Amino acid sequence: MSITWRELIREFRWVTYGPTAILFGIASLLLAVWGASSGSASIMTAIANFEATLARYKENGEDVAAALASPATVEGDGSQQIITNSLRYDLDQVGVALTQLSPTGAACAILSLCALLAFPIIGFSFGIFMSTHDYRSGSIVVRWPQSGIRSFLFAKPAALVLSMLALAIAVAVLSVPCALVAEALVRGSVSELSAFAAPAPPVDRVVALVALSALTGAAGGAVGLLVGGLTRNRTFTIAIFSVVYLLVPLVGEYDPRNFLAHAGSGAMYFPGDFRPAPLGSLGQTPALLWLLVFTVVAYLLSAVPWMVRSRVARAG
Amino acid sequence: MVVELTRLLEVTGLRKSFGRIRVLELDFALEPGDFCLLLGENGVGKTTFFRCLLGLELFSGSIRIEGGPSTGLIHGVLDQPMMYPRWSVARNVRYLLNSSDALERPPIQSLIGKGLLRRRVGDLSTGQKKLVLLAIALASEAPVILLDEFANGLDQEARSRFRKAVQAELAAGRRGFVATGHDLAAFAELPTRVLVMKDGGVLDVTDQYNSGISIEEIYEHHLARTHQGI
Numbered sequence: 001m002s003i004t005w006r007e008l009i010r011e012f013r014w015v016t017y018g019p020t021a022i023l024f025g026i027a028s029l030l031l032a033v034w035g036a037s038s039g040s041a042s043i044m045t046a047i048a049n050f051e052a053t054l055a056r057y058k059e060n061g062e063d064v065a066a067a068l069a070s071p072a073t074v075e076g077d078g079s080q081q082i083i084t085n086s087l088r089y090d091l092d093q094v095g096v097a098l099t100q101l102s103p104t105g106a107a108c109a110i111l112s113l114c115a116l117l118a119f120p121i122i123g124f125s126f127g128i129f130m131s132t133h134d135y136r137s138g139s140i141v142v143r144w145p146q147s148g149i150r151s152f153l154f155a156k157p158a159a160l161v162l163s164m165l166a167l168a169i170a171v172a173v174l175s176v177p178c179a180l181v182a183e184a185l186v187r188g189s190v191s192e193l194s195a196f197a198a199p200a201p202p203v204d205r206v207v208a209l210v211a212l213s214a215l216t217g218a219a220g221g222a223v224g225l226l227v228g229g230l231t232r233n234r235t236f237t238i239a240i241f242s243v244v245y246l247l248v249p250l251v252g253e254y255d256p257r258n259f260l261a262h263a264g265s266g267a268m269y270f271p272g273d274f275r276p277a278p279l280g281s282l283g284q285t286p287a288l289l290w291l292l293v294f295t296v297v298a299y300l301l302s303a304v305p306w307m308v309r310s311r312v313a314r315a316g
Numbered sequence: 317m318v319v320e321l322t323r324l325l326e327v328t329g330l331r332k333s334f335g336r337i338r339v340l341e342l343d344f345a346l347e348p349g350d351f352c353l354l355l356g357e358n359g360v361g362k363t364t365f366f367r368c369l370l371g372l373e374l375f376s377g378s379i380r381i382e383g384g385p386s387t388g389l390i391h392g393v394l395d396q397p398m399m400y401p402r403w404s405v406a407r408n409v410r411y412l413l414n415s416s417d418a419l420e421r422p423p424i425q426s427l428i429g430k431g432l433l434r435r436r437v438g439d440l441s442t443g444q445k446k447l448v449l450l451a452i453a454l455a456s457e458a459p460v461i462l463l464d465e466f467a468n469g470l471d472q473e474a475r476s477r478f479r480k481a482v483q484a485e486l487a488a489g490r491r492g493f494v495a496t497g498h499d500l501a502a503f504a505e506l507p508t509r510v511l512v513m514k515d516g517g518v519l520d521v522t523d524q525y526n527s528g529i530s531i532e533e534i535y536e537h538h539l540a541r542t543h544q545g546i
Contacts, residue, residue: 003387003388006414007414009414010411010414013407013410013411013414014411017400017403017407017410017411018400018402018403133400137397137398137399137400137401138394138396138397138398138399139398139399139400139408139411139412140372141370141372141392141394141396141398142391142392142398142412142452143412143414144370144371144372145370145371145372145386145387145388145389145390145391145392145458146387146388146391146414146458147387147388148371148385148387148388149371308374309374310367310372310373310374311371311372311373312367312372312373312394312396313396
């Protein structure tokens with residue numbers, strides 16, 4: 001076995017020997033539960049909206065059967081929409097929301113949230129720890145001379161990408177039993193409307209979202225590897241990145257966060273009220289390419305601090 | 317026919333500076349079966365020399381092992397934390413040796429007891445941690461082993477066991493050791509060569525050592541000359 005592959009195995013030893021693997025397991029379970037609970041909430045909201053509209057139709061003496069039999073139309077963009085036949089529209093929204101109780105619908109919904117909101121931050125944090133663990137523990141004194149620079153610099157991003165892929169798969173798999181539990185909990189409220197459920201997303205959409213989630217996690221991880229190599233600081237950098245990522249508005253079309261929304265525009269699945277709209281008209285393929293280039297450049301840059309600075313503290 | 321002899325470790329033109337201060341400027345060689353003791357005051361550059369050999373510092377010059385690159389062929393035990401304090405000793409051993417059969421290797425079995433393997437590194441004494449690192453160094457496949465202040469924290473029994481293990485390695489003639497330390501009694505009869513580091517270079521005093529002068533006397537003599545500015 002080559003030194004490079006041995007270093008990759010060593011990096012996974014770090015993942016499994018320390019708390020990282022357990023934290024990943026807990027994170028995937030929490031994300032799946034979050035997906036099921038937010039899915040259930042969005043279903044109940046959609047049903048409540050439908051029932052309110054139905055009550056208004058009845059109060060006004062309108063023909064409910066005719067309204068439900070004819071399609072709804074929506075005009076305008078996300079900022080201002082004109083909906084005709086709101087009763088049918090609300091019923092359609094219930095139908096779409098109900099797909100979150102299906103295995104593929106649940107997986108697609110939570111993976112879309114993960115790809116946009118959770119995985120970049122998880123990836124960044126993971127990247128920070130991955131770029132600092134052997135330096136801070138002092139194990140680099142043994143590891144670096146064994147691996148050499150190329151194997152060392154290959155092992156970290158490779159382990160990071162594979163770990164993010166494993167996390168995405170774990171979230172997708174765990175979302176299925178969580179959806180079953182959610183279905184059991186809301187069954188009484190949805191039973192009459194379950195016949196109107198829209199077709200669930202196909203499995204290949206789940207696969208696409210797993211890949212997209214892993215990519216967004218890897219992009220965040222690449223930034224984490226770079227920042228961790230430069231600062232060797234953990235808590236402060238993770239806190240700052242999380243705040244900036246979630247709270248600072250998009251600065252423009254070429255904000256890396258906007259690449260995520262564009263890159264997933266064909267695959268992301270938001271059946272509830274949360275439907276983030278990407279800025280500009282970048283398009284999915286250019287956004288995916290930008291995201292890939294951004295990730296690769298960040299990985300390459302993360303090698304620079306390791307090459308040009310001392311790898312151990314100079315005290316003593 | 318010309319036969320080119322390659323040395324186990326050959327350091328040529330090694331130069332290291334911190335800012336404008338030149339810390340190291342030396343050539344160095346080591347043969348299989350050598351135990352080279354490096355003497356010198358604090359701050360003279362012994363640990364920096366080891367860090368350069370391990371590739372942990374930037375430097376100019378070349379480091380060759382048996383005529384080739386040194387990657388994977390030098391193992392060092394520095395006088396600093398080198399393990400994950402929250403992991404067990406067994407996990408640290410597997411991680412540092414990067415092998416699933418690491419615990420079955422003879423130096424691990426002879427120097428580290430089973431009870432110690434199960435304990436968290438953070439709960440060990442300084443001496444126990446050092447003994448674990450020394451066992452890992454001997455269990456590695458590296459032909460060159462660097463020992464920085466190896467005896468710090470080790471009790472007499474642990475020193476004796478480790479010296480016996482090193483003597484067995486030296487007798488086998490496959491490996492070379494470079495060691496530093498201020499507790500000179502800990503080295504006992506191990507050194508085959510003695511060098512003194514001064515002004516970034518090395519001075520070979522093996523002849524004095526072989527003539528029967530003790531390491532302590534050699535070092536005291538060197539210190540006296542240094543203080544006289546000679």
